[in-house]
Amino acid sequence: xxxxxxxxxxxxxxxxxxxxxxxxxxxxxxxxxxxxxxxxxxxxxxxxxxxxxxxxxxxxxxxxxxxxxxxxxxxxxxxxxxxxxxxxxxxxxxxxxxxxxxxxxxxxxxxxx
Numbered sequence: 616x617x618x619x620x621x622x623x624x625x626x627x628x629x630x631x632x633x634x635x636x637x638x639x640x641x642x643x644x645x646x647x648x649x650x651x652x653x654x655x656x657x658x659x660x661x662x663x664x665x666x667x668x669x670x671x672x673x674x675x676x677x678x679x680x681x682x683x684x685x686x687x688x689x690x691x692x693x694x695x696x697x698x699x700x701x702x703x704x705x706x707x708x709x710x711x712x713x714x715x716x717x718x719x720x721x722x723x724x725x726x727x728x
Contacts, residue, residue, distance in 0.1 A: 617649040618685050620707055624667070632667030642711040646683055648676040681709045 619626075621634025622644050634645030651660040651674045663669040670677035684706040691700035 616652075617647075619647045619649075620683055621645045621647070622709070631664045633664065635667030635670065639714075642709055643679040643681060644683060644707065644709050646676075646678050646680060650674045650676070683707045 619633045621637045622639045624632050624634050624637050626633045637645040649660050651657045669675050686704035689701035
């Protein structure tokens with residue numbers, strides 16, 4: 616079983632589409648829960664994940680929200696490559712506008728073209 620949150624379509628350097636319709640500006644996080652058990656189901660899930668087709672699977676729950684809480688047996692968390700755990704509970708909350716990209720004004724770039 617796997618639970619994943621996405622605020623943009625791709626993960627893993629663009630090799631998978633965890634949130635194929637995720638929009639970083641909509642104030643929501645896309646949530647995917649895979650219930651795939653057994654090696655064949657897990658392989659099928661992995662293939663569908665690389666193509667962004669996993670929400671169509673019957674062993675996948677795909678939804679969205681502003682607050683997501685995961686709890687239960689001890690689990691590990693991989694947040695943008697930062698591994699933590701084992702923990703028994705974690706809550707994520709979307710804060711619209713908390714992150715933003717500011718591009719510097721670079722007037723010399725036009726002169727070098």
